[in-house]
Amino acid sequence: MTAADFLPPTKDLDDLAAAAKGCQGCDLFRDADQTVFGEGARSATMMLVGEQPGDQEDRTGRPFVGPAGRLLDKALPERGKRRIHQTPTRTEVVACRPWLFAELEAVNPDVVVLLGATAAKALLGNDFRLTAHRQEALRLPGGDDVPPVDPTVVATVHPSSILRGPQERRDEAFQALVDDLRFAAGLLPNR
Ligand code: SF4
Numbered sequence: 001m002t003a004a005d006f007l008p009p010t011k012d013l014d015d016l017a018a019a020a021k022g023c024q025g026c027d028l029f030r031d032a033d034q035t036v037f038g039e040g041a042r043s044a045t046m047m048l049v050g051e052q053p054g055d056q057e058d059r060t061g062r063p064f065v066g067p068a069g070r071l072l073d074k075a076l077p078e079r080g081k082r083r084i085h086q087t088p089t090r091t092e093v094v095a096c097r098p099w100l101f102a103e104l105e106a107v108n109p110d111v112v113v114l115l116g117a118t119a120a121k122a123l124l125g126n127d128f129r130l131t132a133h134r135q136e137a138l139r140l141p142g143g144d145d146v147p148p149v150d151p152t153v154v155a156t157v158h159p160s161s162i163l164r165g166p167q168e169r170r171d172e173a174f175q176a177l178v179d180d181l182r183f184a185a186g187l188l189p190n191r
Pocket of ligand 1: 024026027028095096099
């Protein structure tokens with residue numbers, strides 16, 4: 001079973017968010033409080049894709065609200081129980097991709113920023129190596145299950161990796177994230 005078994009018949013964002021609440025497409029639903037669906041403008045030109053929800057995201061049901069999200073806010077060029085932060089398995093990532101693909105199709109952004117290896121591998125393939133492709137304008141690979149959208153894709157680190165990394169390298173790692181986000185913003189078409 002995957003998330004595809006729980007997708008609604010439409011690509012309406014409200015329908016998708018409501019249906020995602022009941023997803024049992026992989027075993028991760030067992031230990032989670034709730035699904036964390038995307039937020040933002042329905043016609044956003046840029047979409048940020050993270051990884052599995054952290055403790056605060058799980059408790060609030062909102063994306064990027066924990067320490068890593070606050071660091072991300074800072075890096076953006078404009079403007080009871082505690083779950084252990086574990087990387088999802090490839091099976092879980094693949095099982096969850098239908099939600100990401102449906103949201104991508106619904107929003108149809110010009111630029112997608114993949115934050116961290118989990119997001120990058122989910123969309124660009126398991127062999128993708130972030131260190132070899134920073135500040136590159138990438139495209140989604142083809143495939144039967146890939147949505148009919150063609151955003152420019154940029155991969156960078158997840159802000160949580162900066163917080164987990166050595167203290168003495170944080171400033172440098174943070175600046176590299178800011179530079180990657182500026183690069184991504186520079187790919188947005190002028191409107
Ligand atoms: S992680 Fe994704 S596929 Fe698994 S239960 Fe949650 S929403 Fe469904």
